[in-house]
Structure formats: C-alpha cells, structure tokens
Amino acid sequence: MxxxxxxxxxxxxxxxxxxxxxxxxxxxxxxxxxxxxxxxxxxxxxxxxxxxxxxxxxxxxxxxxxxxxxxxxxxxxxxxxxxxxxxxxxxxxxxxxxxxxxxxxxxxxxxxxxxxxxxxxxxxxxxxxxxxxxxxxxxxxxxxxxxxxxxxxxxxxxxxxxxxxxxxxxxxxxxxxxxxxLTHPPRRRVLPVPVRSARVALYTVTLDDDPGTLAAVAEGQDGLVVAGFGVGHVPAVLVPTLGELATRMPVVLTSRTGGGSVLRNTYHQPGAEIDLLGRGLVDGGFVHPYKARVLLKVLLGDGATWSGDQVAAAFAQFG
The missing domain is CATH 3.40.50.1170 (L-asparaginase, N-terminal domain)
Structure with a gap:
C-alpha cells in the first residue's frame, strides 16, 4: 500500500x-x-x-x-x-x-x-x-x-x-x-481530541489601544490569547482589564512579532511581562499567537475545567 x-x-x-x-x-x-x-x-x-x-x-x-x-x-x-x-x-x-x-x-x-x-x-x-x-x-x-x-x-x-x-x-x-x-526535535505529548468547541479569542494589542475594545472581544469567551508587543508587553491602560479577565478565564500572553519567546523576568513596568504574569496571565513562551489559540482551544475543549496553573503547565511543554 x-x-x-x-x-x-x-x-x-x-x-x-x-x-x-x-x-x-x-x-x-x-x-x-x-x-x-x-x-x-x-x-x-x-x-x-x-x-x-x-x-x-x-x-x-x-x-x-x-x-x-x-x-x-x-x-x-x-x-x-x-x-x-x-x-x-x-x-x-x-x-x-x-x-x-x-x-x-x-x-x-x-x-x-x-x-x-x-x-x-x-x-x-x-x-x-x-x-x-x-x-x-x-x-x-x-x-x-x-x-x-x-x-x-x-x-x-x-x-x-x-x-x-x-x-x-x-x-x-x-x-x-x-x-x-538534519535534526529531530523532541515530540510533545499528544492531546485528547476535543469533545466540545471552546470559544477562544485572539486579541492583538496596538498603539493607543482601548480597554473597551479588549473587554468586548473577551465577552462570552472561554479563554483569551493576547498578542503583545515585543517580548510580551501591552499598553498600561489595558492592565486592569487583563488582570480582571485572568480571574475568569485563562489568558495567554504571546508576542505579535511571530519570532522569539515572550520573557518572564526582565521588565517590571505596568504592562510588562513581570507585571502581567503576576496578575495571572499565562506565559505563552515560543507558542506564537495563532498556534496559541489552537492549543488553548484544544485544552479547553477536553471537557475538563482548566485552571490558569494547569494551562500554564501545558503551555510550558509546548512553548
């Protein structure tokens, strides 16, 4: 055959x-x-x-x-x-x-x-x-x-x-x-086929952004992927909204650049990665925005209730 x-x-x-x-x-x-x-x-x-x-x-x-x-x-x-x-x-x-x-x-x-x-x-x-x-x-x-x-x-x-x-x-x-x-990247674990269709939005931050737009995009969603500036930064005006959303759903922080990882421990200012991760956002690592949305939909579609820590552990394996 x-x-x-x-x-x-x-x-x-x-x-x-x-x-x-x-x-x-x-x-x-x-x-x-x-x-x-x-x-x-x-x-x-x-x-x-x-x-x-x-x-x-x-x-x-x-x-x-x-x-x-x-x-x-x-x-x-x-x-x-x-x-x-x-x-x-x-x-x-x-x-x-x-x-x-x-x-x-x-x-x-x-x-x-x-x-x-x-x-x-x-x-x-x-x-x-x-x-x-x-x-x-x-x-x-x-x-x-x-x-x-x-x-x-x-x-x-x-x-x-x-x-x-x-x-x-x-x-x-x-x-x-x-x-x-020429090279054999290690396989990551295989995930269960989703049993339901989770609703996951992707929000790309932009210059002079508006928290009202962010809140509207996240309304009714099971999870959210944020495509931040550079190494994982957002305008300071979005920080309270993102922190509040992270108490209600998994919010994954990624980079809109399409190359490289978001950081964890370099920048402290409001809207930088230390601030955002401290508010409960999940480190997306090397998983870029479009794929992060796919991964989060698969995770949330398995029928279980996922905490932010569990989503963070899953993203750590892939990113």
Missing part, C-alpha cells in the same frame, strides 16, 4: 475556473512514478482553507489515522496555504502515529509559470514514505524544505518561500530527491 493523499483543494488545484481532482493533480507531477508504491488518492470536498473548522480538521486527522491503521506508510494532505500553519499544528497536537503526516500546498496555481505545486507534492510524498520522516509528528513540506508543524509559519503573502520556522529553521531538506532530515 502506498502513501495516502487527501486532496482538499486550495491554490495547488485551482486551474482557472476549474478545480483539479487528485488524479489530475498527480498526473501533472513528474517523478511520482519513482515512489515505492502508487499514491492512494482520496478526494475530499473542496473548501477554502480560510473556511476550515476544527471539526473538519479533526475529522481529517481521524481519516488519516484510519489510513495508517490500514497499512499506509504515511499521509499527505494538500490544502490552501492561508491557514496551513494552524491546521498543521492542530493535526500535530492529536497525531499519535509514527507514520509521517505531511501537509503541503502551493503559492502559484497551475495556470501560472513556475507553478510550485508539483514540486511540493512530490516532496511531501517522498517525506511521507520515508523512514527518516517517521516519529516526527506532523510536517510541512514546501520549497524543498521540511518543517515541523510546531515551528512553521506563513510569512509572506505571495512568495513561494513563504513557509519558514523563525525559531528553529527547517528540520530537513529534499536534496536530489532524497529526504535529508
């Missing part, structure tokens, strides 16, 4: 007004015939990545697990790139198999010169069938680079090199069609 391909649409399959199904998509990829076994192609209902839901992604995780259980050495998912860093991270949180689960897509559609979809799909398939890809969790194959889902980010609106891992770099490369894994 070969690698299982779940084709879910996105730019990689957009041929003008038409959409390529899995068979047409793979027919345009030279080199797939050199895989150990032909791909097992499974077409999914096409959906723009911006319209994906946790339910849809978790259903896909279950289908991928069933394919591995049936003997597939690995799984490839093609999707739109807009939310790829979030879907890959969500899949990674619940993926318990050694078999590689590789997510890929394209930045240029098949009607454009330099369409990157075929190269990305071939790279993903090679990683998925490779023994070197095993035990690494969910991976993203793009631009002949292999990224761990927990580190990867989309950093450019149009570049074919948009996917990078600012804090860790790629863990491997495709070189002359060979999968070369």
């Amino acid at each position: 070969g690698v299982t391909l779940f084709a879910m649409g996105g730019t990689i399959s957009m041929a003008g007004a038409d959409r390529l199904d899995g068979a047409a998509l793979t027919a345009a990829v030279p080199g797939l015939d050199t895989l150990a076994e032909p791909l097992d192609i499974r077409d999914l209902e096409p959906i723009g990545s911006g319209s994906l839901t946790f339910e849809r992604v978790l259903s896909l995780a279950a289908a991928a697990a069933e394919a591995v259980r049936a003997g597939s050495p690995g799984v490839v998912i093609t999707q739109g790139t807009d939310t790829l860093e979030e879907t890959a991270f969500l899949l990674d949180l619940v993926w318990s198999w050694d078999a590689p689960l590789v997510v890929t897509g394209a930045m240029r559609n098949p009607t454009l010169a330099g369409h990157d979809g075929p190269a990305n799909l071939l790279a993903a398939a090679r990683v998925a069938e490779s023994r070197d890809g095993r035990g690494l969790g969910v991976l993203v194959a793009f631009n002949d680079e292999i990224h761990a889902a927990r580190f990867v980010r989309k950093t450019h609106a149009t570049s074919t090199a948009t996917f990078v891992s600012p804090d860790a770099g790629p863990i491997g490369h495709l070189v002359e069609d060979r999968v070369r894994v």
